[in-house]
Amino acid sequence: MTDTVSSPIKASKNRTAGLTMNRLFSTEGTHPYDLVKWERRDVVQNNWKTGEVVFEQKNVEFPDFWSVNASTIVTTKYFRGAVGHENREWSLKQVIDRVVNKYTEAGLIGGYFATEKDGEIFRMELTHMLMHQMFSFNSPVWFNVGTSAPQQVSACFILSVDDSIRVQF
DSSP states (O other): OOOOOOOOOOOOSSOSOOBOOOOSSOBTTBOGGGGSOEEEEEEEEEOTTTOOEEEEEEEEEEETTSOHHHHHHIIIIIOOSOTTSTTSOOBHHHHHHHHHHHHHHHHHHTTOBSSHHHHHHHHHHHHHHHHTTSOOOOHHHHHHTTOSSOSOHHHHEEEOTTSOEEEOO
16 A cells, blocks of 8 residues: 555535545545556756756656656656755655645635545545646646745735735645
8 A cells, every 4th residue: 555645634514515526537445656657766957058967866756657857847846855855755656645635635624525535535536637647737836735835935825805915825
């Protein structure tokens, strides 16, 4: 079974309705990560003019069907934490879980799902779709969602009516 980053979140008790979710891509009792082959790669990015190494992270984890270009972009742009430090993300699983778990948590707390099971189905379906590159969020989502210190503040904050800053993810 795949270990994922998650927190025990309970759905809001103060709701009258919510979304019911049906599985299209995931199977109950099986995590989408367990259905693909994962491999470790070294991501190295060179300056195209000089050949100088401008970025390097060894032993990152991606599905074997992801292109070198896709894994390089995700590793260099969307992995959070400083390269070489323990808190640095090193697997696509961590990046997807960071975003998917935050959206699922917000949906459960906000009462957007009819049941906690619907929230779990949402989590598994979204994980499958992102892992298989069926769609992707735009960069500010990957930069900011699920991080304790957003990287692009202007992309994830909005001004409220009274001009105070409110978090919007």
